[in-house]
Amino acid sequence: MKQKVVAFVAGVVFAVGLGISGMTNPAKVIGFLDVTGAWDPSLALVMAGAIGVHLVFAQWSKKAERPLWADAFVLPKRADVDGRLFAGAALFGLGWGTAGYCPGPALVSLVGLTTGALAFCAAMVAGIAAFHAFAGARRERANESASTTI
């Protein structure tokens, strides 16, 4: 229960932070990414502010045995750099720079019921589902070929 309260409060704070920072305004995001146009560097400071605060806790978590209210840290374990990392990040960036929405601000913007936010979120969920369908099919093929070679 405590952990769910944390998740809820963190969600609220995250959304308010996105709204205040300008991240929920697609034109502001595009202004930040438009380095050859009328560049607006504001959003670099959003990252600086977020990392400035979070760095302290992220580095603490490396030394801590466990989080305060849970049994263990659940952190990404992968350290290898592969083509999927670059391809995925590249595709994400292309979408982000086209519409000016990344996942968090798009979800928060659903509340505004604008056509842009609704269309973007529906397509984003479809894209996520398409990836998992594709990855699931790949895993199945891999399992089949593994069992036939044995």
Next chain:
Amino acid sequence: MAFTPVSALIGGALIGASASMMLALNGRITGISGILGGIVRPQRGEVSWRATFLAGLLVGGVLLALAYPSALHAPSATPVALTVLAGLLVGFGTQLGGGCTSGHGVCGISRFSTRSILATMTFMATGALATFVVQHVLGGTS
């Protein structure tokens, strides 16, 4: 767009505070694409905290709508077809690359993760590329 350093820093600090609560108390990474991905493809024991976080995100959206409505009603000038294409790319790309602006850009960089630093450099570069093409080659949306 006007340069807004103060609101950017304050908003960013709140995002960092949110991610820090999640990490220090719950031991979790606050990556929105990962949280959403775990709802679209549910796994046992991994759904309820994600759903609660997303509910908080929407309640935060309602607070913004009440206190600071211009944050949510900025009209998107991007044509709907292009918006849909962008959404598909963001959904697929974040799952393939294992994160977005929050998971890689904030949480991963704060942990000094090489993967996240490289991913962030990559999506910033292709984000700028897409913006260049849409705004300056295709004629622009704003």
